[in-house]
Amino acid sequence: xxxxxxxFLARRAGREFGWIVTLxxxxxxxxxxxxxxxxxxxxxxxxxxxIVTRWAxxxxxxxxxxxxxxxxxxxLLLTGLAAGLTFRAGVLNIGAQGQFLVGAVTxxxxxxxxxxxxxxxxxxxxxIAAGALAGGLWALLASVLERYRAVPVVLSTILLNxxxxxxxxxxxxxxxxxxxxxxxxxxxxxxxDWLGVLIPLSSFHWGVxxxxxxxxxxxWFNTHTxxxxxxxxxxxxxxxxxxxxxxxxxxxFLIMFLGGGCAGLAGVFQVLGVTHFMTASFGDYGYAxxxxxxxxxxxxxxxxxxxxxxxLLDVGSQRVQESTLALPQGVADVVKALVILFMLLLGAxxxxxxxxxxxxxxxxxxxSAGSAGPPGGVN
Amino acid sequence: MLEWxxxxxxxxxxxxxxxxxxxxEPGSIGGILGENGAGKSTLMNILFGLLHxxxxxxxxxxxxxxxxxxxxxxRLGLGMVHxxxxxxxxLSVLENIALAVGRGPGLIPRRRLGRQVQxxxxxxxxxxxxxxxxxxxxxxxxxxxxIIKALxxxxxxxxxxxxxxxxxxxxxxNLLDSLRALAHQGMGVIFISHKLAEVRQxxxxxxILRRGRTVYAGATAGLSVEAMAQKMIGRPLEPLxxxxxxxxxxxxxxxxxxxVCAGGGRRGGETLQRVNLSLQAGEIHGIAxxxxxxxxxxxxxLLGALRPxxxxxxxxxxxxxxxHRVWPGACIPEDRRREGLIETLxxxxxxxxxDYRRRPFSVLGVCRFxxxxxxxxxxxxxxxxxxxxxxxxxGTLSGGNQQKVVLARELADTPPLILAVNPTRGLDVGATQxxxxxxxxxxxxxxxxxxxxxxxxxLLSISDRVxxxxxxxxxxxxxPAASRDDIGRLMLGV
Numbered sequence: 001x002x003x004x005x006x007x008f009l010a011r012r013a014g015r016e017f018g019w020i021v022t023l024x025x026x027x028x029x030x031x032x033x034x035x036x037x038x039x040x041x042x043x044x045x046x047x048x049x050x051i052v053t054r055w056a057x058x059x060x061x062x063x064x065x066x067x068x069x070x071x072x073x074x075x076l077l078l079t080g081l082a083a084g085l086t087f088r089a090g091v092l093n094i095g096a097q098g099q100f101l102v103g104a105v106t107x108x109x110x111x112x113x114x115x116x117x118x119x120x121x122x123x124x125x126x127x128i129a130a131g132a133l134a135g136g137l138w139a140l141l142a143s144v145l146e147r148y149r150a151v152p153v154v155l156s157t158i159l160l161n162x163x164x165x166x167x168x169x170x171x172x173x174x175x176x177x178x179x180x181x182x183x184x185x186x187x188x189x190x191x192x193d194w195l196g197v198l199i200p201l202s203s204f205h206w207g208v209x210x211x212x213x214x215x216x217x218x219x220w221f222n223t224h225t226x227x228x229x230x231x232x233x234x235x236x237x238x239x240x241x242x243x244x245x246x247x248x249x250x251x252x253f254l255i256m257f258l259g260g261g262c263a264g265l266a267g268v269f270q271v272l273g274v275t276h277f278m279t280a281s282f283g284d285y286g287y288a289x290x291x292x293x294x295x296x297x298x299x300x301x302x303x304x305x306x307x308x309x310x311x312l313l314d315v316g317s318q319r320v321q322e323s324t325l326a327l328p329q330g331v332a333d334v335v336k337a338l339v340i341l342f343m344l345l346l347g348a349x350x351x352x353x354x355x356x357x358x359x360x361x362x363x364x365x366x367x368s369a370g371s372a373g374p375p376g377g378v379n
Numbered sequence: 380m381l382e383w384x385x386x387x388x389x390x391x392x393x394x395x396x397x398x399x400x401x402x403x404e405p406g407s408i409g410g411i412l413g414e415n416g417a418g419k420s421t422l423m424n425i426l427f428g429l430l431h432x433x434x435x436x437x438x439x440x441x442x443x444x445x446x447x448x449x450x451x452x453x454r455l456g457l458g459m460v461h462x463x464x465x466x467x468x469x470l471s472v473l474e475n476i477a478l479a480v481g482r483g484p485g486l487i488p489r490r491r492l493g494r495q496v497q498x499x500x501x502x503x504x505x506x507x508x509x510x511x512x513x514x515x516x517x518x519x520x521x522x523x524x525x526i527i528k529a530l531x532x533x534x535x536x537x538x539x540x541x542x543x544x545x546x547x548x549x550x551x552x553n554l555l556d557s558l559r560a561l562a563h564q565g566m567g568v569i570f571i572s573h574k575l576a577e578v579r580q581x582x583x584x585x586x587i588l589r590r591g592r593t594v595y596a597g598a599t600a601g602l603s604v605e606a607m608a609q610k611m612i613g614r615p616l617e618p619l620x621x622x623x624x625x626x627x628x629x630x631x632x633x634x635x636x637x638x639v640c641a642g643g644g645r646r647g648g649e650t651l652q653r654v655n656l657s658l659q660a661g662e663i664h665g666i667a668x669x670x671x672x673x674x675x676x677x678x679x680x681l682l683g684a685l686r687p688x689x690x691x692x693x694x695x696x697x698x699x700x701x702x703h704r705v706w707p708g709a710c711i712p713e714d715r716r717r718e719g720l721i722e723t724l725x726x727x728x729x730x731x732x733x734d735y736r737r738r739p740f741s742v743l744g745v746c747r748f749x750x751x752x753x754x755x756x757x758x759x760x761x762x763x764x765x766x767x768x769x770x771x772x773x774g775t776l777s778g779g780n781q782q783k784v785v786l787a788r789e790l791a792d793t794p795p796l797i798l799a800v801n802p803t804r805g806l807d808v809g810a811t812q813x814x815x816x817x818x819x820x821x822x823x824x825x826x827x828x829x830x831x832x833x834x835x836x837x838l839l840s841i842s843d844r845v846x847x848x849x850x851x852x853x854x855x856x857x858x859p860a861a862s863r864d865d866i867g868r869l870m871l872g873v
Contacts, residue, residue: 226741233732237721243682243712244732245705 022297023305025350029342030309037335041327051320051327058319059312065319067204071274073311074208075100078266079289080296080303081218082139082259088222088298089255090235095142095157096263097286098164103135103264104271105168108186108278109176111193120192127193128268135264136257138164143256147249153256161286169280176278184280195273207269212304214262219300231255263289291340310336380404381457381536381567386435388421394591395421398435401586401596405535408558408568410582410599412575412611414807415777418591419571423540426569427459428452439536458534460525462541462805468514472496472524475513479528492531499527502564503557517671519550526557537561538569543577544805548669548835549871555581573611573807575604587611612809633698633796633827634658634681639690642676642851650851651676653690656829660795663818663828665842666853669870670833673851678713678800678831682706698795708796708826709789713804715778719785722774726766727755729773730788762787763813779810786817793824800831815841835870839863 038048059069079096086093107127115123142156172184179187195205222228234241234248242248266285271278292310296303317332382402388395396418403409413419424430426437428446436443439455446452452459466475476496477487493509500507505523513521522542529537539558543551558568558581572578578585579599587595587610594610595602609615635657642650651673658664668674679685680692683704694700699707712718720729731751734740740750755769764783766776773784782802790797799818803811819841822828831848832838839845845858847869856866 224746226736226744226746229728229735229746233721233724233728236723237717239718240721240732243706243710243718246732 021350022302025346026295026305026309026339026343029339029346032342033335033338036338037331041331046325046327051325054320054323054325055316058323059316063199064202065315067199067202069311069315070208070308071203071205071311072314073307074211074273075266075270075283075285076288076292076310077211077215077304077307078262078269079285080292080307081215081289081300082135082263082266082286082293083290084293084296084298084300084303085218085222085231085262086139086255086259087293088235089231089252090238091143091252091256091259092152092154093139093142093157093256093259094154094290095139095160095260095286096266096289097284098157098161099135099138099260099263100267100270100286100289101164101168101282102138102267103131104267104278104282105171105176106134106264107131107268107271108189109171111189111272112187113176124193124195124272127272128265131268132261132265135267136259136261139256139260139263140253143253147253165280168278168282172278172280178277186278188277189272191276193272194276195269203274205269205273207273211265211269214265215300215304218258218262222300227251227254288336291336295340295343309339380441381439381569383426383437384435386422386425386432386437388418388425388430388432388591396425396432396591399586399588399591399593400435401584401593403536403567403569403584405567406562406565407584408562408570408582410578410585411569411571411588412573412578412585412607413588414573414611414809415779416590417588417611419588420540421591422588423459423538423571426452426457426538453532453534456533456535458529458532458537460522460529460537460539460542462544464521464525466513466521466524469512471510471512472507472516473509475524476528476531479532495531496527499530503527503560505557519546519553522546522554523557534566536567536569538571540571541573541805542570543572543574548867551577575607575611575808579604579607589613608808611807631695632657632659633695634829635693636680637691637693639680639687639692641680641685641687641690642673643688649673649676651680651687652851654851654853656846656853658796658827658829660827661822661825662843663822663830663841665838665845665858666829666831666848667835667838667845667866667870668831668833668848672848673853674800674831674833674848676851677848678798681798681829682710695795706796706798708798709794711782711785711789711797711799711802713800715781715785716774720773720781723772725770726759726764726773726776726784727751727769729784730755730758733788734792758787758791761791762817778805779807779813782806782810782814786814790817790821793821794826797821797826797828798831799828801833802830803832803834803837811837835863835867839866 038052041051042048058065060066079100082096082099083093107130110127110130111123115126138160139157142151142153142160145151145156146153169184172186176186178185195207198204198206198209222232230241230246231251231254233244234246234251238248263286266289270283270285275282288310292306293303295309296306313332313336317327317329320327321329380402382400384400385398386400387397399418399422401409401411411419411422421430425432426446428448428451431447437446438444444451444455446455446457449459467478470478473489473493473496474487477489477492480492496507496509503523507520507523507527513524516524526537526539542554546554555577558570562568570578570582579602582599584597585595585599585602585607586593587607589611605615636654639651639654649671654677656664666674666677676685680687683706694707699705716722721732731740731754734754735746735751740747740754752769758764759766759769762783764776764787765780773781776784797818802814802818806814815837818828818830830838830842839858842858844855845861845866846853846855847866849869849872854869856869858866
């Protein structure tokens with residue numbers, strides 16, 4: 001009985017400290033993958049020790065590397081929220097990339113062309129608000145298509161990504177093109193509209209802590225508000241939620257708007273805080289966000305951790321690539337993909353172990369002596 | 380001869396089975412009775428190789444066998460018909476059977492298998508279109524496919540887990556006849572149920588389990604239904620008491636359907652034809668009828684999910700307006716796992732699924748979880764919901780307890796209007812009584828209750844008025860002046 005007793009304890013612990021288990025899972029996955037990749041690299045002839053030290057130093061060895069990693073994590077966190085919030089509500093928003101681009105281009109347009117005479121104090125906040133709003137509306141478009149034309153959100157968001165991509169290309173070739181260039185490229189945003197840098201000589205703009213605040217805000221929204229409860233219930237079982245009187249459709253619209261807003265904000269922060277101008281290839285943070293959301297288990301705080309992890313990985317791999325080791329950039333992507341795969345595998349494995357135990361008859365409190373018998377989960 | 384001796388099985392601290400023995404001869408039908416959680420499913424899973432007993436042995440034809448997996452069970456001739464069918468909806472009847480019979484890769488022996496299937500179907504007097512996709516068959520027909528599947532796979536012992544829970548009265552009769560026919564041909568049949576009358580009707584031997592222990596194992600003859608019930612639940616079954624109808628307390632109805640028509644259309648199927656119905660405070664209005672005669676449409680019209688093609692649904696203005704498409708009262712849906720509960724969510728959240736938006740459970744959109752907990756604890760106590768812990772996912776509870784969660788949520792605050800659809804589906808005797816009592820209690824408290832139920836006896840036991848739905852037409856009866864047989868005839872349209 002010792003083994004089953006241990007399982008009982010483990011299960012109780014799993015329920016009460018679910019996040020610790022998840023975290024342990026993530027750490028285990030990372031360790032496994034790193035071991036795997038490093039062994040692979042050693043076989044091919046790279047020195048694993050040199051790579052790891054380079055990687056660690058490049059990502060977190062000092063204030064400057066650390067801030068770069070955080071700056072890299074910022075858009076990942078926001079697009080991760082865009083995917084995670086909506087997935088949790090049962091809406092498969094794959095369109096964070098499009099929402100991200102639309103948000104960025106709105107901010108660029110407002111700061112460089114459409115608001116030239118505005119007072120400097122107004123332009124930046126206005127651009128931020130408008131960028132987030134544009135991202136939200138872009139996401140909402142998919143929900144509207146589903147509501148009135150029965151187009152699945154998965155499909156429409158993917159397709160809207162392409163629409164967004166070509167839309168910004170058209171804008172960057174047309175009204176938003178910088179003068180004196182033939183490239184699809186916007187003019188430089190006036191420096192007064194840039195997001196302020198919090199740590200001198202680094203790129204650590206205040207959008208980064210703001211993004212983390214947004215994550216905390218959504219964690220609170222999910223766990224403490226009725227709307228958070230409603231979206232979760234609607235995501236798990238729309239039919240039951242509907243019958244219980246939850247306005248499922250309205251909540252899905254809301255969450256889609258909020259998620260799109262996050263992705264739009266990611267675009268705004270990226271363009272106002274990091275690049276300061278926009279080209280047609282503006283980064284794939286939207287797609288990476290889906291991976292971040294999955295790694296973070298759709299929990300805003302988990303997504304924040306996952307984004308930091310991805311940021312460290314990306315920045316570190318850039319340093320390794322720039323160094324004499326000349327490790328190809330692709331390795332970082334391989335590691336990211338493998339970590340997620342292992343996370344999901346471990347998660348599925350644990351879920352099966354857990355299921356095998358819980359699907360058997362449940363323990364009734366030994367003191368209860370009524371008629372209806374202990375619940376038998378299988379019946 | 381299929382026998383088992385002293386089977387025991389424990390899960391952690393819980394004893395699911397303790398020293399259970401029984402035997403069945405070929406050519407006879409044995410019954411296994413027990414409430415939800417009594418150990419029936421554990422026993423079945425052991426027989427079918429999904430679980431392994433801690434102690435005890437299993438013998439087939441006098442040979443001790445170890446059933447390590449369902450595959451071994453099948454090879455030994457044990458055929459299982461699960462309560463929830465294991466069929467692929469999009470595949471044809473023949474393909475589904477081929478799935479179970481098939482051995483390794485290769486072509487499906489359509490011709491040979493088809494002959495075999497036809498042979499069994501003829502033997503049992505069933506008509507089956509082998510090319511029909513299973514998803515288009517009725518539940519009764521799907522069950523036949525399951526039975527033939529088990530037979531074609533070489534089953535000599537047929538184990539049926541609550542086979543009549545989903546069937547209409549006629550289908551049930553047919554099934555029982557077929558099982559008798561199978562027994563005549565030398566098959567051994569194990570019939571698991573908690574419908575006592577059926578067990579008494581067809582089983583020669585019966586095994587009654589309570590909390591994992593044998594309460595009775597022996598001949599069915601000489602055992603009355605009451606005695607069986609008493610053995611099963613461990614105390615005498617109290618009769619339901621229903622005071623004289625208090626209907627008409629208020630002449631003003633709370634809900635009316637006026638000449639409502641719905642359904643039909645291009646795809647055919649169920650219709651509602653000029654349905655008139657009124658529901659008053661303090662009454663239970665029962666809608667009897669064989670499933671598939673428009674109950675589904677009626678429910679969807681009431682809940683606002685479907686707009687009638689003509690006619691009107693009228694609600695007491697104090698309750699709300701039907702136009703808002705929100706059912707203003709309580710609803711006990713037919714499929715609790717799909718519509719009544721969110722299985723992966725905790726018991727507490729499921730109990731609060733309606734009240735969460737009310738003060739004091741949330742203030743300005745912020746949840747007050749301490750209040751939730753307080754309320755959930757109170758409901759669990761009041762409705763005697765057996766759960767280890769309020770945070771356990773509701774899907775881990777037994778069927779009866781799941782239904783209690785639904786009842787607790789819906790009925791706790793004496794709603795003015797209640798719609799209950801097959802509220803005792805899949806529940807054992809004790810839980811069924813509990814549900815019916817709760818509905819009666821709500822009636823005394825002044826609720827207007829519309830009860831759509833396919834179990835006629837239960838329906839008649841608590842309804843003040845009874846109407847019958849047949850092919851989309853609703854016909855009032857003179858119940859309680861009318862007899863049960865009259866109502867039964869109306870259900871069959873004769």
